[in-house]
Amino acid sequence: MKIIIAGDGKVGLTLTQKLSAAGHDLTLIDSNQRVLDSSVERYDVMGVQGNCASMRVLESADVKKADLLIAATSSDEVNLLCGMTAHGLNPRIHTIARIRNPEYGKQIFTMRDVYSLSLMVNPEKQAAREIERLIRYPGFLQRETFAKSRVEIVELRIQKGSKLCDVALMNLENVVKCKVLVCAVSRGGVVEIPSGHFILREGDHLFITATAEMLTQLLRNLGIITHKAKRVIICGGGRIGYYLSTWLAKEGVSVLLIEQDEARCEELSGKLPPEVCIIHGDASSQFLLESEGIHDCDAVVTMTGMDEMNMIISLYAQTCGVPQVITKVGHMENNSMQDSLGLGSVICPKELCCNTIVRYVRAMQNTTGAALTLHNIAEGQAEALEFVVDADTKHIGEPLRNIRLKRNILIACISHGSKTEIPNGDSMYEAGNSVIIVAKGGMTLLQLNDIFE
Structure with missing residues (x-):
């Protein structure tokens, strides 16, 4: 597909990397010629220097022949105007805009026909929602849901002295006493x-596939005791802190938010529910953290x-015995380093935003038979995709043991309507079933038939 990316910042650069690797025809627009030259030199893309909201610049980027425009500049207003202008020049184009200001959310939804947006992404809101899910369901480092929330893929780290140490996967069920499937393992990055x-x-x-009931049993059988969070400390009062504090307070969680900027504290006190306790101070202060419990x-x-x-505070929280620690990072380039530090759950808003956009692009590529959902797991080194079996799918009704899959691909789950199955060699799928596939990164799976040899 021909895709225009407006804005060559963190999100734009990550999207360029992911979409150029998938073979798309990319054109980048940015006002900074030096930044643009760097990306053009590094990737096989075209570059146009200028204001992406300008009709002249969009025409120079050949917007009339483009299939998709992604507006990801640092300005919400420029992103909106860019999308509207692109749609005016090419009514069939799909437009995605990154909108970060909470004040625009309801407005854009109400006037979505006016703005002509196919998709609006808010990295901070996505990150806050992901963190809220982790706090609501503790015990795992990451959680991804499939099959209308009946199946999950979760991340679990094997701690010292765990029952899982030195266990062969073929013997796993004897140890955990429940039906789960380890679909991917990350070791040393x-x-x-x-x-x-x-x-x-x-x-x-470990990246484990199972039903929600089996996951609860897994935690219990491994001796991992979890309970719903009643008191949460949030270090940082940015947009993510604002969203997260609001949602947690509505659920009855006691929230203490620490913010160093006095003006921001005053602003938050007028926006957040009165149940949220806002502290003006340095979140890296050991004395402050201890005095606040x-x-x-x-x-x-x-x-x-x-x-x-963030890493330093998280490491200190770990030494204080805090049951759940969640660390926000702006860059995921140092995955193995972050993993070795033991930072708990690591959330990267940029990655969440880019993954949402890549899922939309994949759905555009092949509407018939395209993946219903797609999630990056293991720091982007593997993907979990959900497909629906249709009449054109190969090997319907055949036992899985007789089906040859491409290397580094695993069928992790089959949903037969309301019944969900962690498959074995005797399992089969039928038309109408949904199937969850886990594949090592770098593979392009546009439809279910792409997994077979």
Whole structure:
């Protein structure tokens, strides 16, 4: 597809990397010629320098022949005007805009026909929602839902002394006493789609497929005690902190928000529910954290404007015995380093936003048979996709043991209507079933038939 990306910042650069690797015809627009030259030199893309909301610049980018425009500049207003102008020049184009200001959310939804937006993405709101889900369902580092929320893929780290240490996957059910499937393992930053002979080690990150009921049983059988968070400390009062505090307060969670900027504290006090306690202070201060009861809280979320500061606070929270620690980072380039530090759950708003856009692009590519949902797991080194089996799908009614799949691909789950199955060699799928596939990164799976040899 021909795609225009307006804005070559963090999100634009990440999208350029992901979409150019998938073989799309990309044109970048940015007002900074130096930044633009760097991306054009690094990737096989075209570059246009200028204001992306300008009709002249959009025409120079050949907008009339484009299939999709992604507006991801630092200005919400420019992104909106860019999308509207592009749609005026090419009524068939799909438009996606990054909108970060909470004040615009309801307005854009109400006037979506006027703005001509196919999709609006808000990285901070997405990150806050992901963090809220993790706090509401503790025990795992990450959670992704499929099959109308009946199936999940979760991330679990094997701690020292865990029952899972030195267990071969073929013997896993004997240890955990419930039906789950380890669909991917990350060890030392390298991801594998494991076979039954794979032996688990301390420090491994497991990506496990199971129903919600089985996951609860898994935690219980592994001795991982979880309870709903009652008191949460949030370090940083940016947009993510605003969204998260609002949602947690509505659920009856006691929220303490620490923000260093006095003016921002005053602004938040007028916007947040009165139940949220706002503290003006330095979240990296050991004295402040201890005086505010870090040892007694259920979760700490670090989301200051500096990754390094977030990591330091999270590490200190771990030493204080906080049951759940969630760390926001702006960059995921140092995955293995972050993993070795033990920062708890790591959330990257930029990655969440880009993954949403890539899912939309995939759906555009092939509407018939396209993946219903797509999630990046294991720091983007693997993907989990959900497909519906249709009449054109190969091997309907055949036992899985007789089907040859491409290398590094696994069928992780089959949903037969309301019944969900973690498959074995005797399992079969029929037309109308939904199937969850896990594949190592770098593979392009546009439809279910792409998984077969």
